Amino acid sequence: xxxxxxxxxxxxxxxxxxxxxxxxxxxxxxxxxxxxxxxxxxxxxxxxxxxxxxxxxxxxxxxxxxxxxxxxxxxxxxxxxxxxxxxxxxxxxxxxxxxxxxxxxxxxxxxxxxxxxxxxxxxxxxxxxxxxxxxxxxxxxxxxxxxxxxxxxxxxxxxxxxxxxxxxxxxxxxxxxxxxxxxxxxxxxxxxxxxxxxxxxxxxxxxxxxxxxxxxxxxxxxxxxxxxxxxxxxxxxxxxxxxxxxxxxxxxxxxxxxxxxxxxxxxxxxxxxxxxxxxxxxxxxxxxxxxxxxxxxxxxxxxxxxxxxxxxxxxxxxxxxxxxxxxxxxxxxxxxxxxxxxxxxxxxxxxxxxxxxxxxxxxxxxxxxxxxxxxxxxxxxxxxxxxxxxxxxxxxxxxxxxxxxxxxxxxxxxxxxxxxxxxxxxxxxxxxxxxxxxxxxxxxxxxxxxxxxxxxxxxxxxxxxxxxxxxxxxxxxxxxxxxxxxxxxxxxxxxxxxxxxxxxxxxxxxxxxxxxxxxxxxxxxxxxxxxxxxxxxxxxxxxxxxxxxxxxxxxxxxxxxxxxxxxxxxxxxxxxxxxxxxxxxxxxxxxxxxxxxxxxxxxxxxxxxxxxxxxxxxxxxxxxxxxxxxxxxxxxxxxxxxxxxxxxxxxxxxxxx
Numbered sequence: 001x002x003x004x005x006x007x008x009x010x011x012x013x014x015x016x017x018x019x020x021x022x023x024x025x026x027x028x029x030x031x032x033x034x035x036x037x038x039x040x041x042x043x044x045x046x047x048x049x050x051x052x053x054x055x056x057x058x059x060x061x062x063x064x065x066x067x068x069x070x071x072x073x074x075x076x077x078x079x080x081x082x083x084x085x086x087x088x089x090x091x092x093x094x095x096x097x098x099x100x101x102x103x104x105x106x107x108x109x110x111x112x113x114x115x116x117x118x119x120x121x122x123x124x125x126x127x128x129x130x131x132x133x134x135x136x137x138x139x140x141x142x143x144x145x146x147x148x149x150x151x152x153x154x155x156x157x158x159x160x161x162x163x164x165x166x167x168x169x170x171x172x173x174x175x176x177x178x179x180x181x182x183x184x185x186x187x188x189x190x191x192x193x194x195x196x197x198x199x200x201x202x203x204x205x206x207x208x209x210x211x212x213x214x215x216x217x218x219x220x221x222x223x224x225x226x227x228x229x230x231x232x233x234x235x236x237x238x239x240x241x242x243x244x245x246x247x248x249x250x251x252x253x254x255x256x257x258x259x260x261x262x263x264x265x266x267x268x269x270x271x272x273x274x275x276x277x278x279x280x281x282x283x284x285x286x287x288x289x290x291x292x293x294x295x296x297x298x299x300x301x302x303x304x305x306x307x308x309x310x311x312x313x314x315x316x317x318x319x320x321x322x323x324x325x326x327x328x329x330x331x332x333x334x335x336x337x338x339x340x341x342x343x344x345x346x347x348x349x350x351x352x353x354x355x356x357x358x359x360x361x362x363x364x365x366x367x368x369x370x371x372x373x374x375x376x377x378x379x380x381x382x383x384x385x386x387x388x389x390x391x392x393x394x395x396x397x398x399x400x401x402x403x404x405x406x407x408x409x410x411x412x413x414x415x416x417x418x419x420x421x422x423x424x425x426x427x428x429x430x431x432x433x434x435x436x437x438x439x440x441x442x443x444x445x446x447x448x449x450x451x452x453x454x455x456x457x458x459x460x461x462x463x464x465x466x467x468x469x470x471x472x473x474x475x476x477x478x479x480x481x482x483x484x485x486x487x488x489x490x491x492x493x494x495x496x497x498x499x500x501x502x503x504x505x506x507x508x509x510x511x512x513x514x515x516x517x518x519x520x521x522x523x524x525x526x527x528x529x530x531x532x533x534x535x536x537x538x539x540x541x542x543x544x545x546x547x548x549x550x551x552x553x554x555x556x557x558x559x560x561x562x563x564x565x566x567x568x569x570x571x572x573x574x575x576x577x578x579x580x581x582x583x584x585x586x587x588x589x590x591x592x593x594x595x596x597x598x599x600x601x602x603x604x605x606x607x608x609x610x611x612x613x614x615x616x617x618x619x620x621x622x623x624x625x626x627x628x629x630x631x632x633x634x635x636x637x638x639x640x641x642x643x644x645x646x647x648x649x650x651x652x653x654x655x656x657x
Contacts, residue, residue, distance in 0.1 A: 005037040012171030033057040042172035045192045066174040067249035073181040078159035085116040087160040089175045092123030097166035104216035117142045157182040185232045264298045269370035271305040284566040292640035319351045353379035367647045375418035381425030389428040428650025432564035457639035458569035470547025478509035480552035486517040490558035495523040496604035502530045504612045513537045575628040595626035
């Protein structure tokens with residue numbers, strides 16, 4: 001429709017007055033709001049009115065208040081005037097209520113012989129107001145200054161007793177902000193715009209519009225009571241006006257022009273969400289991502305498998321494919337189960353594409369985010385690739401290699417081809433660690449510079465609140481591992497280390513939480529003398545898991561390979577010390593002996609020695625508290641902001657069109 005970006009500004013009159021002039025103006029404004037690139041309202045009320053007038057503007061309208069030049073106001077000297085004065089600044093228009101102010105001031109002139117009213121501005125009421133003042137003999141006390149340069153207005157504000165603004169309607173009155181920057185209070189009417197800025201009897205005083213008797217009483221009261229007025233002026237000094245600084249607001253305007261403040265419609269595709277029986281990190285990742293994006297005000301749609309209910313504000317589209325049909329096949333099922341799983345993944349990809357296509361047609365999706373694991377967005381990549389951002393977690397061939405799933409490694413790589421195809425058809429790629437970025441770039445022939453490194457995150461407050469609600473379930477001191485019981489996660493290394501730990505510390509217990517992938521019997525066999533010290537819990541709901549983490553003495557996460565462990569982030573958020581391994585997530589977030597511990601992967605002796613030495617430490621809790629403090633940089637809202645910036649850049653929303 002337009003070959004340029006149209007930005008519509010809404011200050012108040014456009015919606016409240018101009019649309020009443022003629023049907024043509026009303027139609028034109030509605031068309032502009034519908035077709036504009038973005039709209040800017042100077043207050044929340046005006047934003048609501050604009051949305052009511054043209055609902056389609058909802059997702060592209062932003063509130064940016066009027067701005068003031070704080071430093072210029074502070075530099076300005078007070079206006080030189082021989083008498084004390086109160087000030088009005090604005091158009092001489094009925095909507096500004098100037099006649100109410102003149103009436104109120106004339107009622108108290110006899111009681112305030114040393115006070116004048118200075119009026120700055122011109123407008124349609126100019127002649128009638130001059131005539132009214134002349135007829136009542138007030139020309140020496142009510143002074144019309146006409147239009148003045150802004151620097152003179154600043155000086156007038158600096159020298160006045162206070163500002164009076166008796167308007168019937170306002171958007172975001174700049175003169176109130178300028179008065180505050182000058183250290184002066186405002187006596188204003190109780191109308192939208194003014195009440196957003198003036199807090200009654202805190203930073204100013206409010207009165208009912210058109211009530212000149214109430215206004216005259218307030219003028220007399222705050223002119224006469226210097227102590228009371230000074231108290232309000234002191235309150236103004238404590239207000240941070242930086243949010244109204246013109247330079248800062250210019251940056252916000254530029255962000256709108258570039259598309260950086262536009263709220264996105266995001267579709268997440270993940271068969272795994274919140275929690276799943278396979279203990280997949282995908283579930284935690286996409287739940288945390290979705291909730292954080294919603295907190296930032298973006299619109300979320302989730303395409304996921306039929307995996308039950310979960311606590312979320314996301315609009316959900318279920319796909320009729322169950323999680324267990326998608327997960328890695330049992331290696332004992334030599335051919336059939338492998339290819340049944342592959343067929344289920346392709347079916348999910350097809351149904352996910354159909355769901356996303358329908359969403360895009362009905363609401364207009366800006367960006368589609370999906371994991372590479374199991375290629376749930378394979379068809380989306382081929383047919384809607386310009387909107388697809390793929391998050392690289394750990395392709396199946398990497399896990400298959402460490403778990404020794406197939407006799408011939410090429411089988412795992414063959415089954416990962418759909419994941420590779422999805423990644424290559426995506427407009428953007430992100431990953432949590434430099435190491436995985438380098439591995440995938442080399443293995444899949446993808447330029448390394450096209451893969452953005454953005455760490456995983458954790459909802460720190462939510463994790464801690466959920467854990468605090470849980471009673472202690474396991475008595476005594478215990479070590480904890482949670483996640484899938486598989487070799488990739490180093491569970492066989494824990495198994496081999498436990499006998500030495502139990503012999504040194506017979507009072508300690510070992511708790512495993514997560515799905516058994518064939519290692520439970522091996523653990524019991526390796527530690528047959530200590531079976532009574534080992535507890536196995538299957539996948540448990542989040543609250544119960546966080547409670548178990550909260551009371552653990554030490555968390556063991558000795559993975560052979562890890563992109564970035566969600567389990568580690570959750571443990572650190574709960575202030576628990578971790579033993580991790582280098583070359584995985586540990587070098588990114590763990591400093592050995594500072595906020596956690598590091599041992600070489602695949603070395604049971606090193607692991608058992610480190611566990612025993614940690615259990616002997618008197619200040620182990622200090623390490624846990626350091627872990628909690630260091631995780632703040634990975635709080636979900638902070639990382640969500642980085643993801644949004646990446647999405648915008650990937651789909652070209654931040655670039656001029």
